Amino acid sequence: MSKVFVSIALSLDGYMAPDGMTMRNPGFRNWGAKWGALMGWLISQQYFRENLKFGPGGETGPVNDLVRSTAERIGANIMGKRMFDQGEISWPEDAPFHMLVDAATNEKREPWVRPGGTTFYFVNDGPERALELARQAAGARDVRLAGGADVIQQYLNLDAVDEMEIALAPVLFGSGRRLFENLRDPGPKFRIDRVLDGPNATHLRYVRA
């Protein structure tokens, strides 16, 4: 069966996103600079630049290979309403997924088909149902929990997360949306699977113990 995995960047103090990060308020508390420090390792990679049509060039090497292999294993994404809402106004028309996305939400809305192969489905009958649909769509490939933090927390609390890939960036946000909170106790168990040491982030991979 396909795996359910998280692949995110995290600030050293545990935040997935800085406080007040919204496309509608680009100057708030300098969130753009924080986001840049969090994502700098990714934005410079050749595969990422190619996928987002940022143009040619970019780094090749083990981090780029990691980005590529992570992207290629994804058969479907699950994301929360907040992440979708931000993306809806900031992703290019050819949204950078090229596959099914389950946007877990309370909103009733018809599927939204984007050029390039991305279709957003709006699921409003719970995380288990969203996962079931994502697994069907993913086939032999894997299901990525794209975020935000609240969605990942829900699946951690269901003990439905097989793997977590965390790019830990050496930046302190001071506030924002924490990845690890609201977890049940005892929580799910993980072990270290692999560590890749990059200059701008440490790429940690955990698998269910």
Added chain:
Amino acid sequence: MSKVFVSIALSLDGYMAPDGMTMRNPGFRNWGAKWGALMGWLISQQYFRENLKFGPGGETGPVNDLVRSTAERIGANIMGKRMFDQGEISWPEDAPFHMLVDAATNEKREPWVRPGGTTFYFVNDGPERALELARQAAGARDVRLAGGADVIQQYLNLDAVDEMEIALAPVLFGSGRRLFENLRDPGPKFRIDRVLDGPNATHLRYVRA
């Protein structure tokens, strides 16, 4: 001048200590098992076992070398009152420091000299003063901020931390005392200096950027 550094273990969800960890309540929420998962990488090392008189044997190798080199660079420790209070009832008579310890506290108390070279000084005129005394005592060696979280946060907010050594263990506590909170914004800047990939913890070293 000597460096000021942090050397701690951290749960994957960012806690230095599980919730309710106190020697007076050893069964609370299974904190002992969490602490064991956090510290397992250390307790098995030959140098640590020798230093705490746990007996012969133990692992040798790069993690043991790291533990030894960290211990040998310390000229003085600074710790908070909570950490001292716990240690006072749990450390052996020959306390595992063998040097000056500034216990930052509001309590007025005479220095407490232990066999084996540890002397606890009780400093109650602020973190800058505690650091000044620790630097004097450390000489050419370095000052370690031993913890807890609140003490480290105070020095991070003074931008007085030169280096952070974090042993990130793949355990989720769910609650406890977080290392990184109550930080000013913008916070201090760090860069990745070195990563050592151990089986039970990832040894991350950051230096001031």
